[in-house]
Amino acid sequence: MKRATQSTETPQVGRSVPRLESWLKVTGRAEYVHNLRLPGMLYGKIFRSTVAHGRIRRIDVSAAQAAGGVYRVVTGEDIRQLIPEPYFGPAFHDQPILALDKVRYVGEPVAVVLASDPHVAEEAAHLIVAQYDELPAVYDEVEAMTSEAIVHDTLKPAGTFPDLKHVKGKSGTNVALDFHLRRGDAPAALKKAERVFEHRFHTQQVMHTPLEPLVSVAESTESSLTIHTASQSPSFVRIEVARLLGWPENRIRVRVPFLGGGFGAKLYIKLEALVSALSLLTGRPVKVSLTMEEQFFTITKHPTTFRIKTGVTRDGRITARECEVWWNGGAYADIGPRVTQKSGFTAPGPYDIEHVLIDSYSLYTNRPPAGALRGFGIPQLVWAYESHMDIMARELGLDPIAFRRKNLLRDGRPQATGTVLRDVALDKVLDRLAVLMDWEKPFDRGNGTLRRGRGIAIGFKACVSPTTSLAAVNVSADGSCTVYCSTADMGQGSDTAMAQIAGEVLHMAAESIRVVHSDTDVTPYDMATLGSRSLFHMGNAVKLAAEEARDKLDVLRKELGLAADAEIGDIFKKKYGMQAGNVVGTGSYIPTYKSPDANGLTDNATPFWMVGATGVELEVDTETGRVRVTRMVNVGDVGTPINPKIVETQLSGASIMQLGFTLLEKMEFDGNGQLRNASLAEYRIPGFLDVPASLTSEAVVAEQRSGPFGGKGVGETGTFGVSPAIANALHDAVGVRITSLPISAEAVFEGLQGLRA
Amino acid sequence: MRREIRFRLNGEPVSAQVAPHETLVEVLQDAFGLYGARESCAQGLCGCCTLLVNGRAVSGCLYLASLAQDAEVRTVEEGKALDAVQQAFIEASAFQCGFCTPGFVLMTRQLLDEIPNPTDDDIKHYLSGNLCRCAAYPEIIEAVKLAARKRNPS
């Protein structure tokens, strides 16, 4: 008889196990919510605001309602009949399921047409007429600080975050959260500094662009609701929809199959509250699938302005740094306030600086909402501080790598918050990058109209904390194993990694282990799949659960008088007289954490740090300003790679995505807040021909001792250094310094003209 | 306005009632439960909806189903065993989320039919109309070359 699971002594961790779902994905059989059709299902098509800020005077749905084949048209007022306070959000309860009283950005959902035929719903949505009394609008994050245009009349923090309590009920402001950190006395130290540098940097609004656009389906009875959704946070969806409806959690089931990409777009509530309300209002299953265009009106990445000022000795030792960061959160806070704080405290960069001042502001504006996008704000910060570092190095006549090395944080030293770094291989990453870039060797700088340059950048991130993950590991009577966890596999390979971790504990081949996808009726709570937290948090929970299952099996062996190496199948046969029974181990993981004090300081800000560095070589066409990246090298500290091949592809994929955010991508708005390029034809993401001819991605030898088998997160690491490395290489090539993303050919050309003038 | 069209789908003769404005990818999903070709950008730019019609790759989201009358339509679901291209995609780890993968598999088959031993440049140009937001591009190039070797061992 072939055993379901053969015990193995082969290490499971550190092996490039092919993704468990490989067959499903190459044959087109992988399950996505995109595919789901339920009997009697209605399709919802969203009618959206055409003004950036206005009071809703009238919504006329009569023509749409009368159109043949339309089942019903629903507005915000209809939803208010079902849910008296229909506002959601992870940090603020500020976002209505459909607009109520006011619209706050162009593209905000205002009404939904429901029909059995999606074409009918789409056609009828064109028949809705809305009238608004337009209000003054604000689009820029710095202007929003002092603007007369106020996006929200009063602030409504969610209450789950203690540090937001003080803004409850505040009015007349667009500042959703202001985070301040004071370490030492930066203003005084800057006054005394031998050299002081100050620069201002900007990043643009971009969008995640998952190729599976956001999609949710809800089906309901009078007392239960099942939501099938492309979500990175099923547990949050359940809790938040339960709160909105005033229901207990157990009446709401959230199922998540594979995600066709996420990158932070599919977090918290996106369409889930809407489809839930629509299903409850109609008694029918309801599906809302966004088009690619509509994704631009749903969630984006924060544009930022970052003023950075540094005091440094003549020989290159940084003594003080001031950081002022404005985060453009758009019309609804989403997770912006978390980004403002949890990433904000790393704004001075991975450097050992005695005097630090940080002011970080989360702003409301009349743009589409911004949230987390592969880096949780870190790439915006690294863009500024690593461009700034490069400018200083050149001004001081120092080698960029030597200058960084001189100031780099080392293990055992406190970061700006006061949290002491442990297991953070900053120096190793920088050293390895220098080697891979052949930094000490002569470099061909090009000639004529083709000039070449190279540059590097290094960044780091504190994993958002504190967050919780739970897991269960089931061992069946035949010895086969199933892992239950609510981590969403959106392409990052979490199913495979969790199977490797469980397999390592249980001495089973990862390929033989089944990982059950999120189903809140079945899989335990998990905070969310975000911020590169899952491998560490859920990995620890799975490891604990597997260890408990293993220990239970060992106890059974002893109780039953079996040898210590008795096959699992024999344990159950002996105990139950046949192939029956099972063993379940559970694990829960929450790291320790200490909230920052009044000065933003804490000795325990994060359970682990991620380090990413990128080196770039590029060519500049000096007649047109066009930039071509010819070589890109990414190096990361990911702890011990659980699956080396997946780690490499995560680093490389993240770096190419960030290359797009650096050179190609920008949401272009006109003066009235209208988006001019909401399609892949006009918003270009990287394709084959944009990928550098030479691309290397590598993890340094490192260990995160608190992580499962030494591992930690990697999903965002490859993004950190890309943008400033390109800007630094560009400056190296032609002497043009770009301070606003994206680096367009035209901006480079203008810079070259400026140098010639 | 619906009318019946007949065509061959993955080798089998089939028929479906279609409206003139329905696209082939909609009909394959709604009438045949085939989800390997899927609409993403809706503009023929991303390649997620790639199908083979009479042996030529097309964007299923821009292809009217009515025009498939009498055609030979093939999708990624065709066949039971994995072919060299699919095996190579697995071995080279040439996908992450998998949403774009069926399109890449079909395009790669057509590429290798036309150019059995493509260079990197051939591959990049041929597949430039398929987007992968996870950006598994370097691994896809490896997979295409591996598939070429699997198809022409020597």
Next chain:
Amino acid sequence: MSPFELAEPRTLSQALDLLDGEGARPLSGGTALMLMMKAGVFRPRRLVSLAKLKLEGIEPAADGGLRIGAMTTLRALERSDQAFPVLKRTLRTLANVRVRNVATVGGALAHADPHMDLPPLLSALGARVAIAGPGGGRSVPVEALYAGYLENTLKGNELITHLDLPPLGKRRAAYLKCTTRSADDWPSLGVAVMLDGDEARLFISAATDRPTRLAAAESILKTGDVKRAAEAAAEEVHIEGDLHGSAAYKKQLIRVYLARAVHEARNAVH
């Protein structure tokens, strides 16, 4: 998409009859038309498929040139042994393989999107389009097909039946395009150059609302002064800024790419 009627005539005269009237539109490859319909920009009452009119095929013409049927797919032209190398090179980076598998030469000409590559190149090559209509046929130079952005000079009930491409002979041609975002973005500028001894035919597109002949640059180029010709080219056309670049930047691109295209044409191997 809104519903419409789909007609599939088998003869040209049936097709022309079906095109008579409001809201009727010919459907060839459909790649561009479908985009406009999906976006709701265009809501036809009737689409007239040209698929069964037998308008595809590439034949040598009596003058040594080529006669290319309107329904010939771009991919068939790209892979044809008869196509000039400059055409093949241009087609290789035109849209993508799937589009080229379906899109047709006639459709690519009639669509009148200035960002397309073939209209400026075929204009420079001196190609003519044959047009059928209720009153019989007519033939016009490719550049005469365009009236503005997405506007052609065809009447509602006229159809392009084929393209007549004169022989290349000793003439040398090049087409270059410049994209300013991703490598396969719609171009900011397309430049087509054909050199016939001292004579030149120069067309640009993408930066202009239709393929536009650069008469001043052509006349200066006779002197051999490429730099001055490129300057003249940048000055003689009206350019609007858009997401692909400001007007001033596009003028710079014209200066650079016109010179590069002339250089490439001079060195072209046919």
